[in-house]
Amino acid sequence: MDLDFDRRHIWHPYTSTLNPLTCYPVTSADGVYVHLEDGRQLVDGMSSWWAAIHGYNHPQLNQAAHTQIDKMSHVMFGGITHDPAINLCKTLLSMAPENLEQVFLADSGSVAVEVSLKMALQYWHSKGQQRPKFLTLRDGYHGDTFAAMSVTDPDNSMHSLYKGFLPEHIFAASPKTGFHQEWDEADLDDFRDKISQHQHEIAAVILEPMVQGAGGMRIYHPNFLQGVRVLCDEYGVLLILDEIATGFGRTGKLFACEHAGIKPDIMCVGKALTSGYMTLSATLTSKEVADTVCSGEAGCFMHGPTFMANPLACAVAGKSLELLQQGEWQAQVETIEANFAAQLPKLLNYDLVKDVRWLGAIGVVETKRPVNMEAIQTLFVGQGVWIRPFGKLIYMMPPFISQDEHINALVAAIETALQDPHCFQ
Ligand SMILES: *Cc1c(COP(=O)(O)O)cnc(C)c1O
Numbered sequence: 001m002d003l004d005f006d007r008r009h010i011w012h013p014y015t016s017t018l019n020p021l022t023c024y025p026v027t028s029a030d031g032v033y034v035h036l037e038d039g040r041q042l043v044d045g046m047s048s049w050w051a052a053i054h055g056y057n058h059p060q061l062n063q064a065a066h067t068q069i070d071k072m073s074h075v076m077f078g079g080i081t082h083d084p085a086i087n088l089c090k091t092l093l094s095m096a097p098e099n100l101e102q103v104f105l106a107d108s109g110s111v112a113v114e115v116s117l118k119m120a121l122q123y124w125h126s127k128g129q130q131r132p133k134f135l136t137l138r139d140g141y142h143g144d145t146f147a148a149m150s151v152t153d154p155d156n157s158m159h160s161l162y163k164g165f166l167p168e169h170i171f172a173a174s175p176k177t178g179f180h181q182e183w184d185e186a187d188l189d190d191f192r193d194k195i196s197q198h199q200h201e202i203a204a205v206i207l208e209p210m211v212q213g214a215g216g217m218r219i220y221h222p223n224f225l226q227g228v229r230v231l232c233d234e235y236g237v238l239l240i241l242d243e244i245a246t247g248f249g250r251t252g253k254l255f256a257c258e259h260a261g262i263k264p265d266i267m268c269v270g271k272a273l274t275s276g277y278m279t280l281s282a283t284l285t286s287k288e289v290a291d292t293v294c295s296g297e298a299g300c301f302m303h304g305p306t307f308m309a310n311p312l313a314c315a316v317a318g319k320s321l322e323l324l325q326q327g328e329w330q331a332q333v334e335t336i337e338a339n340f341a342a343q344l345p346k347l348l349n350y351d352l353v354k355d356v357r358w359l360g361a362i363g364v365v366e367t368k369r370p371v372n373m374e375a376i377q378t379l380f381v382g383q384g385v386w387i388r389p390f391g392k393l394i395y396m397m398p399p400f401i402s403q404d405e406h407i408n409a410l411v412a413a414i415e416t417a418l419q420d421p422h423c424f425q
Helices: 004-008 061-068 081-094 110-124 147-150 186-203 220-233 287-294 309-327 326-349 375-382 404-418
Strands: 024-032 034-037 040-046 100-106 133-136 170-172 202-206 237-240 266-269 279-284 353-359 364-366 391-394
Touching: 040 404, 061 309, 081 100, 081 279, 081 309, 100 110, 110 147, 110 202, 110 237, 110 266, 110 279, 110 287, 133 186, 170 186, 186 202, 186 220, 202 220, 220 237, 279 287, 287 326, 309 326, 326 353, 326 364, 326 404, 364 404, 375 404, 391 404
Parallel strands: 133 170, 133 202, 202 237, 237 266
Antiparallel strands: 024 034, 034 040, 100 279, 266 279, 353 364, 364 391
């Protein structure tokens, strides 16, 4: 592979042209394995950022893509419809919280978030109310486009770079009580203050249910989410749940909001929707929100991407949801969770480790010092695993098909890294 060209001309996520880090050449991937050009195979601990839940190169997902590509890979969605979209949305609605009845298909997680924010703004506009603000949590992550970034943690996403251009929203303190800890009612104080203080200007609350992902891998108590729902109802504010990372079984429930027994008014899904085959996302809402949006001045919902409901992506997504409906994911995720619960606490014996936490098929080791990316990545690849930490967070969200031996390999590699001072700054 022409790695020299890659290094000189191609941007990777959050990388510098002045100091490009090593990229590993991958030629194929199969099941839980990623294959490098030099013949080595790595146990995947990332599911390609939450996406490849059923593993790579899955025969039934491949078949769905082949069958569809021989019919058509794309056709516009304006004035045209097709079975891949209809079948996918039927399945999606049958799995989602039952108050959600209307689906908007979009191209990426960030766009699904943009769409959810626009829905909330148009909803209040239709009702003749000016509500230009969103309330969200610190340490959150909702994507890299501007509106999504505006509700992402202001420090992590460096809002200072975009001052004067980026809309300014309202941030409440993130929950302190972990999922397995004793609930502390005070966790909701700041959120309650903010929502009561700004109720008339807030269109919606947006947050990640149960797990704050890229903003800090924080796994919080279900009572927080329950409290948020109660307060949104009390103050008449819409609740948008961003299930882009957590959706489709990752936390041990099909959707993370089920841990708290609550339903959103608007829900975003993405990442695992096609099991990592293609980019596709969706924003779901209730009939009431959808019809209110469309009863306003515009007379419709004002959004329509070129590649909306791409048939190829929809066909694969439909098949991936069918695989989930067969139900095996539940035992698979439980096995992974039990393995994390058995193994991660022992890592607390290392001085470097500040905290370990897990939920479903998510395992997190938080360290006291930031990792040295180049060194720790080299060590992991040497150990035969693919784990991509950021800052002080070494975390795993392996494909659901991972067996104990694969999880053991991931945890063992992390333990080896913890013993190597070069891996940390
Ligand atoms: C990844 C992510 C997004 C953004 O999705 P993209 O497909 O990268 O645009 C939004 N919200 C959450 C919670 C995510 O994890």
